Amino acid sequence: MIYFDSAATTLQKPSTVFWAVQRAMQTCASVGRGGHRAATAAAKTVFDCRQAAAELFDAETEQVVFTMNATHGLNIALHSLVPWGARVVTSGFEHNAVVRPLYALGAEIITAGKKLFDPDDTLTAFEDALRQRPAAAVCTHCSNVFGYVLPIEGIAKLCRQYDVPLVIDASQSAGLLPLSLQESGAAFIAMPGHKSLYGPQGTGILLCADGAQPLLFGGTGSNSADIQMPEFLPDRLEAGTHNVCGLAGLTAGLRYVKKRTPEAIFRHECALRSQLETRLRRLKNLEIFSGESQSGVLSFVIRDVDCEDFAMQLAAREIAVRAGLHCAPQAHRSAGTFDTGTLRVSFSAFNTQQEVQRFAENCKKLLLKA
Amino acid sequence: MMSQYYFTFRSVTAAMQGQKELENAGIRATMVRTPASLRKQGCGYSLYVSQEAYVASEALLTQGQKRYQKSYHRLDNGQWQEVQT
Numbered sequence: 001m002i003y004f005d006s007a008a009t010t011l012q013k014p015s016t017v018f019w020a021v022q023r024a025m026q027t028c029a030s031v032g033r034g035g036h037r038a039a040t041a042a043a044k045t046v047f048d049c050r051q052a053a054a055e056l057f058d059a060e061t062e063q064v065v066f067t068m069n070a071t072h073g074l075n076i077a078l079h080s081l082v083p084w085g086a087r088v089v090t091s092g093f094e095h096n097a098v099v100r101p102l103y104a105l106g107a108e109i110i111t112a113g114k115k116l117f118d119p120d121d122t123l124t125a126f127e128d129a130l131r132q133r134p135a136a137a138v139c140t141h142c143s144n145v146f147g148y149v150l151p152i153e154g155i156a157k158l159c160r161q162y163d164v165p166l167v168i169d170a171s172q173s174a175g176l177l178p179l180s181l182q183e184s185g186a187a188f189i190a191m192p193g194h195k196s197l198y199g200p201q202g203t204g205i206l207l208c209a210d211g212a213q214p215l216l217f218g219g220t221g222s223n224s225a226d227i228q229m230p231e232f233l234p235d236r237l238e239a240g241t242h243n244v245c246g247l248a249g250l251t252a253g254l255r256y257v258k259k260r261t262p263e264a265i266f267r268h269e270c271a272l273r274s275q276l277e278t279r280l281r282r283l284k285n286l287e288i289f290s291g292e293s294q295s296g297v298l299s300f301v302i303r304d305v306d307c308e309d310f311a312m313q314l315a316a317r318e319i320a321v322r323a324g325l326h327c328a329p330q331a332h333r334s335a336g337t338f339d340t341g342t343l344r345v346s347f348s349a350f351n352t353q354q355e356v357q358r359f360a361e362n363c364k365k366l367l368l369k370a
Numbered sequence: 371m372m373s374q375y376y377f378t379f380r381s382v383t384a385a386m387q388g389q390k391e392l393e394n395a396g397i398r399a400t401m402v403r404t405p406a407s408l409r410k411q412g413c414g415y416s417l418y419v420s421q422e423a424y425v426a427s428e429a430l431l432t433q434g435q436k437r438y439q440k441s442y443h444r445l446d447n448g449q450w451q452e453v454q455t
Contacts, residue, residue, distance in 0.1 A: 031382060035403035035415075061387050221381075221413055224412025226411055
């Protein structure tokens, strides 16, 4: 299979990830629930993951909280910062993982910056919106639909200047772009483990500065005599048994990213995206969305062809891409593709130039038949 | 019985962080469940070190900020005595 849907989940993982999951399943019990060998092995496994994440994202070990996915982390962050009906600034490219929790909180959403691949416009729009004294700003680091890399350092600086807590959705950037909890001054940074960190599905990380409120309540293996959740991190946000096997795999993924370096993986993916764009531009009836400040994600629309039909035809040829709205209707509204959706191609460290070539050839054949 | 000193921590994460810091300094520290008689708030984790390593351990675990909750000396009769620092 040619797998070009890594913005959803990276399918190919380093082999060390599989081994780590298997080993954890055979040796680990629950974290913080005992002093025997299997409990200690679990505690060490999870601690190793916490430490690897803290190193990669410039955070203190206790500021690394494990979640089920980025959505879970974003829900914790937004419920911590946004009182009912409060004003919140978001970019024009947010995922439903941000928009739906805000809607559920009755938030008044100010959408700042709808121009694709225009960091200056995004910054100007954010500054205008931050003047309206919102309770929080929430911004994706990189659009999951179009690969637009938003000027997050500039946005973080503005948030510090206007004293507005910032939540960064790093779902598409963690493992690819530089990200520092300390330097950004963000209140929270949420990310999945199963995308560019190459961990298993069901893993996620929430980096927390302070002020976090629990979304789940229950046992933590600490302060058990107290009826309230512990005040300290990470226990405050980690009720219930951890996904130890998943986190063992995530540690292996984090180590893979660290060894290969996020910069090198990002360059590799961008090179593939550029190669694909060059080939697709030779085809007729395609509208391709590209520009400066773009990751290895490429979206395009084929005139008079249903994107879902086209993705199905590619799937029949064992080529995996994502079509539709990508759970980000706001991004499609901003780009003017809400009615059609787009076909999205997204890469990982394991994709090759040969795969891009085969993909482009298949597109050409299918378009000739259409 | 060899004299043992215990540092109690608020969480397993804090205890493991302390253990790593001590081990990086060449101090052997063993993580255990906090003895029931020492815990006021329910379950928790402790590190125990030898008598010889106590002073250096205490200094490392208070560098910058105090990372442990309390420290105890286990007497030869099995009783615990809080170490006042």
